[in-house]
Amino acid sequence: MKTRIPILKLNDVLIVSIQWELDDQTAIQFQEDLLTKMHETSALGVVIDLTPIDFIDSFIAKVLGDVINMTGLMGAKVVITGIQPAVAITLIELGIRMENVMTALDLENGLDKLYKELEA
Amino acid sequence: MxxxxxxxxxxxxxxxxxxxxxxxxxxxxxxxxxxxxxxxxxxxxxxxxxxxxxxxxxxxxxxxxxxxxxxxxxxxxxxxxxxxxxxxxxxxxxxxxxxxxxxxxxxxxxxxxxxxxxxxxxxxxxxxxxxxxxxxxxxxxxxxxxxxELSASLIPVFDKISVMPLVGTIDTERAKLIMENLLEGVVSQRAEVVLLDITGVPVVDTMVAHHIIQAADAVRLVGAKCMLVGIRPEIAQTIVALGINLHDFTTKSTLQKGMQAALAMTNREIVEVDGE
Amino acid sequence: MSYRSSVEIYTEWDIVAARQLGRNEAKKTGFGTVDQARITTAISELARNIYLYAGKGKIEIERISENGAFGIKIIASDEGPGISDLRKVMEDGYSTSGGLGAGMPGVKRLMDEFKVVSEPGVGTTITAKKWLH
CATH class of the missing domain: 1.10.490.10 (Globins)
Incomplete structure (x- = not known):
């Protein structure tokens, strides 16, 4: 069983909505898919929405952090949106601060933030 | 008998x-x-x-x-x-x-x-x-x-701006409750900036500062900004004396100044209107 | 009365199964969403440690009550190489797997009680509890 996370393109931006709990394989597959898609489309920004996700452990946090760094290397900006309060609290307690990550409350705010960042 | x-x-x-x-x-x-x-x-x-x-x-x-x-x-x-x-x-x-x-x-x-x-x-x-x-x-x-129950509630003040006044001593138990109320409030009120007002907190030691920093980090993760206001002179002294690093956060001495900064962050300001 | 259920950890998929079980048990015990996330995350970290370092082992989850307090107990046990330097493992940022190194001290912070018993060459048992407040 292999699930793939769909990656949508909207103008210069890639939109990813993670709808179900990530297992390790799916997370790694996602990393690869996103980078490939970035290369193919030369997108300038990515929004990853995590609204339905109710927990993130250190492994998934690492994969996400890596994705953000790699995307940065390829010259694009990433905004993470919809991190739930419970998820934020557990991440902080785990000691994962995700310091250099742009965040927004939801997809709408996230796109606003990204466009502003791209204009600047 | x-x-x-x-x-x-x-x-x-x-x-x-x-x-x-x-x-x-x-x-x-x-x-x-x-x-x-x-x-x-x-x-x-x-x-x-x-x-x-x-x-x-x-x-x-x-x-x-x-x-x-x-x-x-x-x-x-x-x-x-x-x-x-x-x-x-x-x-x-x-x-x-x-x-x-x-x-x-x-x-x-x-x-x-x-x-x-x-x-x-x-x-x-x-x-x-x-x-x-x-x-x-x-x-x-x-x-x-x-x-x-009286612990901490997040109060929406303007569109996108909420305030949480903290009163009394903060221990680990309360800090957890404050963090939960703060985050749930940010998400439900769709706040972009929250002001944590510590005017009513008598002592800010390393532990309290640590809790505040954690709360601010968590607020950032859900997609908002956290500002610390109500820093009295003696609190500023203890924070520096204890070597607590609050450089990553915006701090203001009063709620009023904090509110002005929060409005500026969301591209707004308060203007006086001339009376007729 | 206590209910104990367990998941054997052999593959990556078992990590998912273990945390799903943990989430359900936490929900049934009456924990709120934040504590559910704490418990699920702790189980995920413990199960991953078993998978990465011991190869196989077991996650047991039990609903417990003590002196009128209710809670959940997680026991992670394996017969792997054991932990040679416990203190180092409990340091923030220490990792031998290339992960974030948040695992063990993180789990300790997420739960209310945390105990490690480990003997090199024999195995490791980690017990962690979370109480309903």
């Missing part, structure tokens, strides 16, 4: 109560018997006497409902546990005095009476003190809940 004792106690209840009240009034630092209205003192004393004599017959047990009602009442009246203990002591003194006066107790049967009365009073004392401490614990836990 026990029957004789019980009868004479029951027959002379009014006298016992009167003597007991007189003795209680002489206790040092006692307020209840002096300041409460006469009828209330009378009623409470009668209840106490009833409770004291409820197990006087060996066949009858202490009425637990009556016991709980009474202890709840005296905890509310503010009787200390020491005072309750004294009340029990005085009651048995009065009973001794009465039995002696009536000639029921004399030198020959003194030993027996001491034993009978001890067997009557001791379990009573245990039960009353037990009920008292249970009532006290209940009161404390209710107060704890009340304290938690």
């Amino acid at each position: 026990n029957k004789l004792m019980v009868d004479s106690i029951n027959q002379n209840m009014d006298e016992i109560i009167e003597c007991w009240i007189a003795q209680m009034k002489e206790e040092k630092g006692e307020r209840f018997f002096h300041f409460m209205p006469e009828h209330l003192v009378e009623k409470t004393s009668r209840e106490f006497a009833e409770l004291m004599t409820s197990n006087i017959m060996e066949t009858t047990a202490i009425d637990s409902d009556k016991l709980n009602d009474f202890t709840e009442k005296i905890v509310r009246f503010g009787w200390s546990i020491k005072f309750v203990n004294k009340a029990i002591d005085n009651f048995s003194f009065v009973v001794f005095g009465l039995l002696e006066k009536k000639g029921i107790m004399n030198d020959s049967n003194l030993r027996q009476f001491v034993e009978t009365i001890t067997r009557w009073i001791s379990p009573l004392r245990e039960s009353i003190i037990d009920a008292y401490s249970a009532e006290w614990e209940r009161t404390v836990s209710l107060q704890k809940i009340a304290l938690q």
